[in-house]
Amino acid sequence: MKNIVVLVSGGGTNLQALLDAEHRGELGPGHITCVISSSPSAYALTRAENAGVKTRVLPKKGVDRETYTAQMVKALQEEQADLVILAGFMVILGPELPAAFPNAVMNVHPALIPSFCGPGYYGLHVHEAVLAAGVKVTGATVHFVNEVCDGGPIILQGTVPVKNGDTPEVLQRRVMENVEWKLLPKAARLFCEGKIHVENGIARVDE
Numbered sequence: 001m002k003n004i005v006v007l008v009s010g011g012g013t014n015l016q017a018l019l020d021a022e023h024r025g026e027l028g029p030g031h032i033t034c035v036i037s038s039s040p041s042a043y044a045l046t047r048a049e050n051a052g053v054k055t056r057v058l059p060k061k062g063v064d065r066e067t068y069t070a071q072m073v074k075a076l077q078e079e080q081a082d083l084v085i086l087a088g089f090m091v092i093l094g095p096e097l098p099a100a101f102p103n104a105v106m107n108v109h110p111a112l113i114p115s116f117c118g119p120g121y122y123g124l125h126v127h128e129a130v131l132a133a134g135v136k137v138t139g140a141t142v143h144f145v146n147e148v149c150d151g152g153p154i155i156l157q158g159t160v161p162v163k164n165g166d167t168p169e170v171l172q173r174r175v176m177e178n179v180e181w182k183l184l185p186k187a188a189r190l191f192c193e194g195k196i197h198v199e200n201g202i203a204r205v206d207e
């Protein structure tokens with residue numbers, strides 16, 4: 001068994017995809033043991049409780065990045081996390097996190113990295129930037145977290161078309177439904193099965 005701890009901040013649809021995948025037996029040896037939220041009011045907490053998964057709240061408000069990262073690393077060590085998944089987690093953590101869990105923290109980003117990523121690119125803002133640039137294809141990326149925001153080894157990517165008349169909300173929904181909710185559970189399973197290897201900053205996935 002591999003302990004998976006999921007970090008959340010908001011609605012938690014990616015968390016739900018992970019919970020549903022585990023329920024269907026699709027996480028291999030992965031088991032979601034704890035959900036940690038940066039906000040006490042995140043609906044993701046209700047999703048975890050409904051699934052019978054332990055929850056913790058580590059409020060970000062008023063805490064500087066270094067202190068918050070140290071608190072998070074301590075919590076993850078207490079939970080004996082084998083894999084940490086950032087699923088709509090809207091706090092940028094310091095380099096102490098990947099240092100404590102090298103190539104064991106993954107994030108889902110709602111664009112095709114290295115485009116539309118880095119500080120300031122989160123949630124709907126990403127889709128607004130995609131529409132403003134006029135690109136015709138977008139998607140999502142699951143990657144390992146390193147010391148560079150959205151800069152770690154890319155594990156899986158998937159694409160969707162950008163269509164005439166799309167709003168940021170419509171595009172976000174298309175990216176989530178068609179890419180994020182499928183690729184995140186898949187990446188978690190591949191990790192737990194030992195099928196992702198990082199060499200020279202590149203992730204090799206043996207499917």
Ligand code: GAR
Pocket residue numbers: 009010011012013014015087088089090108109110121122123126176180
């Ligand atoms: C998702 O689209 C996720 O990729 C994005 O926020 C949304 C959270 O939705 N994450 C980021 O932008 C992180 N940089 P959810 O709470 O329903 O999973």
